[in-house]
Amino acid sequence: MASHAATADDALYTEVAGQRLLGFLFFLISDCVIFGSFIFVYLYIRNASPVWPPAGVERPGLYLAAVNSIVLFGSGATMHYAMEAIRRANVRRFTAFTVATIILGCMFLSGQAYEYTHLHDTWAGSTFGASFFTLTGMHGFHVFIGVIFLITVLVQTLRGTYTPMRHFGLTAATLYWHFVDVIWVALFFLFYVY
Amino acid sequence: MSVADLGHVRTGHIHPPPDTFVKKYVFSLDHKVIGVQYFITSGLFFVLAGLLAELMRAQLTGPNNHVLSVATYNEAFSVHGSAMVWLVTIPVLTGAFGNLIMPLQIGARDVAFPWLNMVSFWMFPPAGILLFGSFLFGAPQAGWTEYPPISLQMPFGTSMWCMAIFLIGVSSTITGINFLVTIVKMRAPGMTWTRMPLFVWATGVTAFLSFIATANLSAALAGLFIERTFGVPFYDPAKGGSPVLWQHVFWFYSHPAVYIMILPAFGIVSEVLPTFCRRPIFGYKAIAYSSVSIGLLSFMVWAHHMFTSGLQHWEQFAFMALTMLIAIPTGIKIFSWLATMWGAKIHLCSPLLFVLGFLSTFTFGGITGVLLASVPVDIHEHATYFVVAHLHYVLFGGSMFGIFAGLYYWWPKMTGRLLDERLAKLHFWLMFISFNATFLPMHWIGLHGMPRRVATYDPIYASTNLFVSISAFVLGLSFLIFAYNALRSAKQGEVAGPNPWGGRTLEWMISSPAPYYNFDEIPIVLSGPYDYGKPLPYANIKPELATVPTH
Amino acid sequence: MASDGESKRLKDDQGHYLDAGFWRAVWVMAVISVVLMAVVVAYPIDPWFLPEASTTSVDIDKLFKFSMFFSVPILVFVNGFLIYFAIRYRRRPEDPDSAIGSQIHDHRALETWWTVVPAVLMVTLAVLSYFVIPEYYPTGQAAASAVTMEAIGHKFYYEFRYPGLRNSVMNDAHLPIGVPVTMDITSLESSQDVNNEAVIHSFWVPEFRIKQDMVPGMVVPLHFTPRETGTFRIVCTEFCGLGHSHMWGKVIVDSRSDFDKWYADQKRSEQAEAKGVQPISLAPGDAGAGQTTFNAKCVACHKAAPFEQKLVGPGLGNLFHDPSHPNLVTGKPATPANVADIIEHGAHGDMGTMPPMQVNGLSQKDVANLVAYLQTLHK
Numbered sequence A: 001m002a003s004h005a006a007t008a009d010d011a012l013y014t015e016v017a018g019q020r021l022l023g024f025l026f027f028l029i030s031d032c033v034i035f036g037s038f039i040f041v042y043l044y045i046r047n048a049s050p051v052w053p054p055a056g057v058e059r060p061g062l063y064l065a066a067v068n069s070i071v072l073f074g075s076g077a078t079m080h081y082a083m084e085a086i087r088r089a090n091v092r093r094f095t096a097f098t099v100a101t102i103i104l105g106c107m108f109l110s111g112q113a114y115e116y117t118h119l120h121d122t123w124a125g126s127t128f129g130a131s132f133f134t135l136t137g138m139h140g141f142h143v144f145i146g147v148i149f150l151i152t153v154l155v156q157t158l159r160g161t162y163t164p165m166r167h168f169g170l171t172a173a174t175l176y177w178h179f180v181d182v183i184w185v186a187l188f189f190l191f192y193v194y
Numbered sequence B: 001m002s003v004a005d006l007g008h009v010r011t012g013h014i015h016p017p018p019d020t021f022v023k024k025y026v027f028s029l030d031h032k033v034i035g036v037q038y039f040i041t042s043g044l045f046f047v048l049a050g051l052l053a054e055l056m057r058a059q060l061t062g063p064n065n066h067v068l069s070v071a072t073y074n075e076a077f078s079v080h081g082s083a084m085v086w087l088v089t090i091p092v093l094t095g096a097f098g099n100l101i102m103p104l105q106i107g108a109r110d111v112a113f114p115w116l117n118m119v120s121f122w123m124f125p126p127a128g129i130l131l132f133g134s135f136l137f138g139a140p141q142a143g144w145t146e147y148p149p150i151s152l153q154m155p156f157g158t159s160m161w162c163m164a165i166f167l168i169g170v171s172s173t174i175t176g177i178n179f180l181v182t183i184v185k186m187r188a189p190g191m192t193w194t195r196m197p198l199f200v201w202a203t204g205v206t207a208f209l210s211f212i213a214t215a216n217l218s219a220a221l222a223g224l225f226i227e228r229t230f231g232v233p234f235y236d237p238a239k240g241g242s243p244v245l246w247q248h249v250f251w252f253y254s255h256p257a258v259y260i261m262i263l264p265a266f267g268i269v270s271e272v273l274p275t276f277c278r279r280p281i282f283g284y285k286a287i288a289y290s291s292v293s294i295g296l297l298s299f300m301v302w303a304h305h306m307f308t309s310g311l312q313h314w315e316q317f318a319f320m321a322l323t324m325l326i327a328i329p330t331g332i333k334i335f336s337w338l339a340t341m342w343g344a345k346i347h348l349c350s351p352l353l354f355v356l357g358f359l360s361t362f363t364f365g366g367i368t369g370v371l372l373a374s375v376p377v378d379i380h381e382h383a384t385y386f387v388v389a390h391l392h393y394v395l396f397g398g399s400m401f402g403i404f405a406g407l408y409y410w411w412p413k414m415t416g417r418l419l420d421e422r423l424a425k426l427h428f429w430l431m432f433i434s435f436n437a438t439f440l441p442m443h444w445i446g447l448h449g450m451p452r453r454v455a456t457y458d459p460i461y462a463s464t465n466l467f468v469s470i471s472a473f474v475l476g477l478s479f480l481i482f483a484y485n486a487l488r489s490a491k492q493g494e495v496a497g498p499n500p501w502g503g504r505t506l507e508w509m510i511s512s513p514a515p516y517y518n519f520d521e522i523p524i525v526l527s528g529p530y531d532y533g534k535p536l537p538y539a540n541i542k543p544e545l546a547t548v549p550t551h
Numbered sequence C: 001m002a003s004d005g006e007s008k009r010l011k012d013d014q015g016h017y018l019d020a021g022f023w024r025a026v027w028v029m030a031v032i033s034v035v036l037m038a039v040v041v042a043y044p045i046d047p048w049f050l051p052e053a054s055t056t057s058v059d060i061d062k063l064f065k066f067s068m069f070f071s072v073p074i075l076v077f078v079n080g081f082l083i084y085f086a087i088r089y090r091r092r093p094e095d096p097d098s099a100i101g102s103q104i105h106d107h108r109a110l111e112t113w114w115t116v117v118p119a120v121l122m123v124t125l126a127v128l129s130y131f132v133i134p135e136y137y138p139t140g141q142a143a144a145s146a147v148t149m150e151a152i153g154h155k156f157y158y159e160f161r162y163p164g165l166r167n168s169v170m171n172d173a174h175l176p177i178g179v180p181v182t183m184d185i186t187s188l189e190s191s192q193d194v195n196n197e198a199v200i201h202s203f204w205v206p207e208f209r210i211k212q213d214m215v216p217g218m219v220v221p222l223h224f225t226p227r228e229t230g231t232f233r234i235v236c237t238e239f240c241g242l243g244h245s246h247m248w249g250k251v252i253v254d255s256r257s258d259f260d261k262w263y264a265d266q267k268r269s270e271q272a273e274a275k276g277v278q279p280i281s282l283a284p285g286d287a288g289a290g291q292t293t294f295n296a297k298c299v300a301c302h303k304a305a306p307f308e309q310k311l312v313g314p315g316l317g318n319l320f321h322d323p324s325h326p327n328l329v330t331g332k333p334a335t336p337a338n339v340a341d342i343i344e345h346g347a348h349g350d351m352g353t354m355p356p357m358q359v360n361g362l363s364q365k366d367v368a369n370l371v372a373y374l375q376t377l378h379k
């Protein structure tokens, strides 16, 4: 789409998008606090426990999780390029990268499902399981929501809802996706490495 | 973009007024209607929670009474505390006053996200129904703090409590985000940070606390809920969890929450004082910035509720010192307010009376707070009636007096009619005296060894408790005066006019009740809000609305 | 900021408000503060400080009194100025509608003072408090010199374990005067508890000014030295369930010789018990006296109503006459001897824990009276 002269309508859009962006950032911060709170719970229990993981509990394997992490971080990269594309008004490139992101997101979820079904520990089984399943489950749910979010904005883009000047929905989806990535860095470190 | 352009752009927000009853009064998007909805709903919950308190006082008129069974007594104080905190004080101060007043004071036509605003209101009544409905399923008994393991051993009502408070938490997180965006992005042109009314400052800091601290509460409650429902071990010591952990996560929310419950009241005080003293507020910036520092400090003091639960030595010291720091910014406020009365022209109207009551009782409660902050002293006083006395002095003597000051002050703006001043003054004096008679003696019995949350007590406290209970009944009756006054005003109250008190903030520059769009034209702000003696600081306000009244 | 001319005018303005009346009011408040401080600290009208029965209590009370030295003046001055200004600067009928107050926006010196003075006070209070903390949390040396014992919170009574005694002492702790004690405070260990009913209790002796939560799974050593003989209440301050209101114990501080005598008695009865337990004496009891005891000691947990009407324990109204519950919770038939056994030794089952007779403060005679009373009930 060609650039056009800024109208009062555009100014209104900028103003409203600015409000929404700030609101969305605040939402992400509060979401961070929720994760942070459960991470605090995990660290506290871990710290108070004489042995870790608790006797009889096995930690989930590192390899699957590492592969899964690469998948998720890869999706962060594709999302970044998708956003670049829309700024240059290249809808085809955007579509390609967004579809790639969605596929990577689904791969991550399948990896997680595989891991869940092959673990001995359960949610109610131990203090490790409690935190592990709650936190990674919450994260998985966020990825799931993120995938739905991406599908929605993809459809909207194909319908021409967004323009290089007006794409708050896309900005939000990208931010959300990167946020989910960053949370995973923390979880990966806590549950598989540290 | 020039300022004038912006004013033009904002007209884009205007939608045609709703035409059906449902859109107008039920699922309304108008911040003023939502504000009133909050008032009515939490007013109802206040009566219920207050009546529970009166039942408790009836049980405590003598030792070994059987007015309530022990279990019912426990349910009563748990639901009383939870409802007063989450269904009354927080929704009134943020949802009701924040909605009703804040957008008007910054010269906006609505909040940033009107639809979200409606959604967060509609989470509130179901939360109340869940909380009071829990009586049918065995209401929570372990107090508003619901410490595990005991809260894990209680019937289904406690799960309903979790759900109710979770809903309230989500609602207040959304409201917090909404308000902060509104304040950051939607101030009228020319209203710089230091030209904002102090109530807006307070609401902004409160909004920040709401969406940070309350998100943490949601997490804590989710943990408790899944532990109760699915046996997932977080807090149960039998399964390797830690009961003290809950205390940490709960108080990490609930301490900031007590400032969520007091900062807007501080804001109300800062509005009422200059208006009725007819002079600029003393130390505008000091008051504004002390709200911010109280907000930040409030995240660092939570463990002062846990001095007896086996903290490390150094943790006790650190939390004690940080807690005491809060006395400094709070003191700055108190002293600045006093200095506002210095050399003033004081109109002793009902809102000001409630503010003076606030200053007197809140200072008392704050000082007992400092006594509690000292670890060794708290070791003696913790979980006794001394704490009950402290919390009512700050919550009732602070927040409630603030709420009533605000109600009397903004009632004309809300309804367009005045309340009767003589009844208002009667209400004030009855409430002020019976409040002190109810809660002052609690300090003594607490120091003398009466623990809280008991349905019966050692007979040595009998006479004091009887006195307290009688005062509590009088205190309950004092609210009837307000109820009568409010009903009377609706029928035959004097028409208020736009500015009955001579206020100078923006809400007084428009007619009462405020019109649907709030402002025909968005005002342009040229200087600070309370400069009595200077011309009005607004560029395009209709002058006839801003005339000095005769009250 | 204000221009020179304006700031000069402001100064005059403020000077004008600091007139003789102002200073007179300040003097009045100062005098009231001093009088109140004296009343509160030195001559309490009501003895609002309990007896100081432990060494720690003396220092804690000193801290409290120190706090009064600033709390009282702050309260007097805040309320005093409130009243003084409200009267002095009230709007008078002759004032025109447009009359306004002074134009004082701020005052550097004043604001500095009211920031610095509270800060200094708070730092002082924090430092003074800091030095009292080690008195109840033993550091190495204090711990070494102390008698170490255990206090365990149960639903709804206290259990004390003494070094050298095999049996626990229920609810009434005996302590010698002047001997530093380290008490390891905890709650019923959850691993021992079939019903998974461990909860938080609290150990508070108001006269000692010490309190410690009894948290399951956590042991906290608490340190104190009794300094007065007498009987003092132990109160549970952490909500622990239906019996919380009644969870009271006693600390009996004896002279050294009395304490030794009590300790020797305990030892002797343990030895007697080891030789063979005496059967419960079922001397015929007095139902009337039993009813009084029941209303004083048992109604917290039991109703005189059918079995199903539970409070903490089952209803006892049909104890001896209930075809649907021919057996007691112990599984034994409802005979007077078996009931007396429960009342004497307690019971532990699905419903919870029925405390033994020491906890309920019953004598053998009381047990007999209670059995007699329970036999009279038909509900």
Ligand code: HEA
Pocket: B145, B258, B259, B261, B262, B304, B305, B323, B324, B326, B327, B328, B330, B331, B332, B334, B362, B363, B364, B365, B366, B367, B368, B369, B370, B372, B373, B374, B378, B381, B382, B383, B387, B390, B391, B394, B395, B398, B399, C070, C074, C078, C117, C118, C119, C121, C122
């Ligand atoms: C509106 C709510 C509110 C507010 C504002 C406060 C304010 C304060 N509170 Fe309070 N508090 C509660 C609500 C509130 N509290 C509740 C509900 C509980 C009980 C929870 C439960 O267990 O159920 C509680 C419990 C509580 C405890 C735990 C007690 C215990 O259970 O053992 C402590 C301990 O430190 C404490 C301290 C303080 C302090 C230091 C302040 C300070 O912010 C006060 C600061 C104000 C002043 C000091 C007065 C004005 C200042 C001056 C005039 C300057 C000069 C003053 C000095 C130099 C001292 N509070």
Ligand code: HEA
Pocket: B046, B047, B048, B049, B050, B051, B053, B054, B056, B057, B077, B078, B080, B081, B082, B084, B085, B088, B089, B142, B143, B144, B145, B388, B391, B392, B395, B396, B399, B400, B438, B452, B453, B454, B455, B472, B473, B475, B476, B477, B479, B480
């Ligand atoms: C804003 C908060 C708030 C408010 C306003 C109140 C108001 C009152 N509170 Fe509450 N209270 C708490 C917050 C609050 N409380 C909290 C957080 C706790 C801790 C709970 C816990 O331990 O977990 C607590 C605990 C608490 C206790 C301690 C319970 C215990 O530990 O065992 C007591 C005991 O007396 C008490 C009494 C009262 C009374 C008599 C009032 C009165 O002021 C109420 C008066 C109001 C009404 C009566 C309703 C309206 C009036 C009418 C409709 C008129 C007609 C009515 C009559 C004539 C009866 N409260």
Ligand code: CUA
Pocket: C153, C154, C156, C200, C201, C202, C236, C237, C238, C239, C240, C241, C243, C244, C245, C247
């Ligand atoms: Cu034990 Cu309360």
Ligand SMILES: [Cu+2]
Pocket: B254, B255, B258, B301, B302, B304, B305
């Ligand atoms: Cu607190």
